[in-house]
Amino acid sequence: MSKHLIKVFYEYFHPAHPILPPFDLWVISSPPQYLVNIVEFIGLHHVSPSQPPEVSNDLWISTESAELTLEKAQAYLLLGILFHGRKVPECAKKCIGFAIECSFRLGLHCKELSDTVEMQSTARAESMRRTLWEIFIVDTILAAVQIGGTLQFNMETPDVSLPSEDEKFVDGHSGVYSISAKDLSHRAFSDDDRISSLAYRVEASLILRQCLVACETHAREDTLEILDSMISAWFHRWPSDRSTILQMNGKVNQIDFQSAMIMHCASIYLHFPKSLLVSFLPNTGEVFCSRPPPISSPSPNAQTHTAKIVNAAVELSKLASLSTSVTAHTPFFACSLVLSSIVQVTVLSAPIGQPFGKHYSYLALNIGVLKSMGSIWNVAASSVGNLRATTREVEAASAEAGHEIVGSMFIPAVLRK
Secondary structure, eight states: HHHHHHHHHHTTTTTTTTSSHHHHHHHHHHHHHHHHHHHHHHHHHHTTTTTTOOHHHHHHHHHSSOSSSSHHHHHHHHHHHHHHHHHHHHHHHHHHHHHHHHHHHHHHTTTHHHHHHHOOHHHHHHHHHHHHHHHHHHHHHHHHHHTTTTOOOOOOOOOOOOBOTTTTHSSSSOOOOOGGGGGGGGGGGOOOOOHHHHHHHHHHHHHHHHHHHHHHOOOOHHHHHHHHHHHHHHHHHHHHHHTTOOTTTTTTTTHHHHHHHHHHHHHHHHHHSSSGGGGGGOTTTTTTTTOOOOOOOOTTHHHHHHHHHHHHHHHHHHHHHHHHTTTTOOOOHHHHHHHHHHHHHHHHHSOOOOOOOHHHHHHHHHHHHHHHHHOOHOOOOOOHHHHHHHHHHHHHHHHHTTOOOOOOSSSOOOHHO
C-alpha cells in the first residue's frame, strides 16, 4: 500500500466520513486491494489540487466483481461521495444505490449482526454500524442537493445502534451510552442524554429526511410546525462543547460541522416553499446542487417561514467563516453553500426589508470558499461562475427597475468578476 496517499486520505477525507477504522487498525487488517485503490485515489485529490486525476474504470470494475463483504459496501459508498465531488451525479446516485443493496444483503441494518460481530472484533462491528449510517446520511443528502435526487434508502429506520466515538475502535468503550434511532424521540426525557457526535449527525439526517418528505407531499402547516420544533429542539439539546465546532487547536470538528450544516439545510427545505421568497427565486437551473422547491399553497405564517430560511442561510455562511482551511470539508458542504447563496441572492431581489450589504458580504464569503474548495472538488468549482452571474443579473434588474440594491462601492470584487 502507498502509505503516503492513505495517510493523506485519513488526514483530509476520513474526518468528514469516518467509516473505516483508524489508520493503524485499518492497515493491519489487510483490506482488499480494490478498496485500497479507492482510498489512494481519493488521497490523490488532496495531493494534487487543481489537477484532478482521471478516474480509472478499474476502480469500478474491481469493486463490481468483488465478493459481497463489508468492504464492498464501503467501496461503493466512497465512490458515491467521490463521484458527487467530481460532479458526476448519475454515477454518484448509482454507487449509493449499490451500497444500499450491499448493506441490505449483508444485514448491516440488523442489530443482531453487529452485536454478534462485536464479540469477535469491536472495531469491525463499529465500522459496520458507521458504514450503514453513513450510507443512510449520504443517501439523504444526495436526495436533497442533486437535481432529480430521490431517497433510495426506502426501508424503515434501522434498529442497529447509532455509531459511537473513536474510542470504541480501540478499547470497546466510548464514554457514552449506545442507543438506536428509535430511542431518539425519548431522549429529551432521559436523565442521561449523552450520545456521540456521530449519533447527533444521524439524528440531523433523520430530520432532514422528514423535511424532504414533507415538502414533496405538501404537508399541512401543523406538520411543518412539528418539524420546525424538532429542528429547534435538536439545537437546544446539542452540547455546548460540540456546538462551538472550532476546536482549541484551530481545527474544525468535521462531524459537528456537518451536523449543523445538515440541520440548517433542513430548515431551508422545510420553510422555503411557504416563504415570501418563492415568487422571487432567480433562474438557477444551471447551478448544480440547487433544487427548486415544490410549488406550495400560501401560508398564513409566510413572514415567519421567510425569517427562518434567511437565518439558516446566514448560519451556513457563518460555518464557512470558521476556518480559512477547507481541505477537510466534505464535498457536500459545497452544495449547502450553493443553497445558502441562492437564498441570499433571492433576498436581494425580494422587497422584504433585509440589510442588503450583509447578504452581499455573505455571498462573497460563500463564493470565496467555493472557489477554494474547487481546487479539490469540481462540484464546488462549477458553481462559482453561475452564482456570480446570477448575482449580477439580480443586481442589474434591480438597478433597471430604479431601486438599486446597494451602491457599487459596497459590492465585493469577488461578485463583480
